[in-house]
Amino acid sequence: MDKIKVSDKTFRTYIPYEEFSKDIDRVAAQLNKDFENAPEPPVLLCTLNGAIMFCSELMMRCNFPMELASIKVSSYAGTHSTGVVEVKQALTCDVAGKVVIIVEDIVDTGYTMQLMKQFLEEKGAKESRICTLFYKPESFKFKDSIKLDYVAREIQNQFIVGFGLDYNELGRNIKDIYILDEE
Ligand code: IMP
């Protein structure tokens, strides 16, 4: 089995790009269906830095008119959620009256998405939907209150890196997904 070191931790192969790429195809097909006749172009909101790869792959597969915006939020330190989510860099476009598709790399506890939805509501968005590449159902705390509209792939409750996801800012440029090999 393929092992790699990212900073001080060892990770092993988990999901190759070729596999989760098919999940991205499926989610993009859902978005194409849902937005093909949309009265106004939605805003695709990339949550930096983690969703950058997923967002670009989604855009290549989506064929409806859309705007692109980004925002930077952060909640993780090392391999665990701090539970305190911060907006680190402002929204790059006006979302008032618009439908916003939040593009996220992974939904874990759900605190980040809770903050984002609240933030977008305060900014006057007409509606916000969540589109995530990965989802850890075992640690999600908002099953009764937050709908995850588009989920490419559910994964076990373990820390992963690659394809935009980092361990202390490293590992984002790895094409496949690797999982923590210790603890
Ligand atoms: P949440 O607020 O707990 O749902 O965490 C969401 C954010 O934490 C994601 O946007 C990621 O940036 C980060 N995160 C959660 N799980 C992982 C992981 O397994 N690897 C890397 N980052 C993660």
Ligand code: MG
């Ligand atoms: Mg993220």
